[in-house]
Amino acid sequence: MAEGRAGALEDYATVAFSMSGVKQDISLEDWKGGWASIVGGLNGKPTSQQFNMVTYILSALLNQAISDLSTVKGTANSALPKSDFTAKQIVALLAAYGLMEGCDADTIDGKHANAFAPSTHEHSASQIASGNLPIERGGTGSGTSADACKNLGAMRNAGGTFTGTVYFANGTVHYVTSAGDAHFKSLSVSGDISAQRVYDAVYNDYAELMPRGEQTEPGDIIALDTGSQMERYIKATNLSSRIAGIHTDEYAMLIGGNKVAEGQDFLEENLPDFIPVSLAGRVHTKVVGPVHTGDYIVLSSTPGVGRAVGSCESYPANKIVGYACESDNRTDLRLVKVRVGGV
Secondary structure, eight states: OHHHHHHHHHHHHHHHSBTTOOOOOOOHHHHHTTOOOOOSOBTTBOBHHHHHHHHHHHHHHHHHHHHHHHHHHHHHHHHSOOOOOOHHHHHHHHHHTTOSTTOOOSOBTTBOGGGSOOSSOOOOGGGOOSSOOOOTTTOOOOSSHHHHHHHHTOOOSSSOOOOSOEEETTSSSEEEOTTSOEEOSOOOOSSOOOOSOOOOOOOOEEEEEEEBSSOOOTTOEEEEOTTOSSOOEEEOOTTOSOEEEEEOSOEEEEEESOOOOTTSOHHHHHTTTEEEEEEEEEEEEEEOSOOOTTOEEEEOSSTTOEEEOOTTOOOOGGGEEEEESOOOSOOSSEEEEEEESOO
């Protein structure tokens, strides 16, 4: 098989080219003239030398063309400035020549313009003639503002009706029931309060803030300072002629004092200048000596401290503080519950 292929190749070479022909030189100018006469071959066939020359000339022409192209490329690259441009700069350069006017992208990310919202837009209630404005996220699913507040668990800022119990603060202690019962820790009212009944006060007396004349404490018997040209109140003694009452911190209601600014604590602002003095009710009072239930309490020589009236003593009504509501077997300084006045 190998010997057959070698023989065929040798036969082809013998037929295609003359092995002993004479080389005819062909110049580049002859080739460029458009026709080259190949002569001197054997039996009219070109020699291998002549074929090689033709191939050489073709190679020379190709190399020259490649060289010329490289020269042109280098010249063009050298003539152009080398710069980097951002998309914004390219748009600005094109706009300077009016080349960006009327640009209209058909789609962005495969979506038409109507799929995008304008850069600025407004909506007002007047633009909604009828129906509901659907909100994909955060909507209330309601057709009216009242239902919207209800579904959101929100309170209306004006008008409307609350149903059920309305809770405040921690949601368990301060609330208003559907029946109208209000439950609060404290209530500050700038106007008037009108009520048919007031009850459930666990404290025992009715008191008034009176101008302070000296430092006192709960349980002290208080009298008007008749030696002062200004109204002020001090601890009472057996020499006092005008008993005011008893310094109390057990009052169910306290009147008097100065008005305070919004947000200020009423007692913190008033107690430095006023004494809460019990006018009626029962209040713990400082006494000394033996006291029996029902004994009248009068002033002692100790400022602010009372004592029980002896069985053989007689006192005018304006000198009596009140009567004892309880008794004990003690004789030292202590607090005993006394009914103020009650003569």
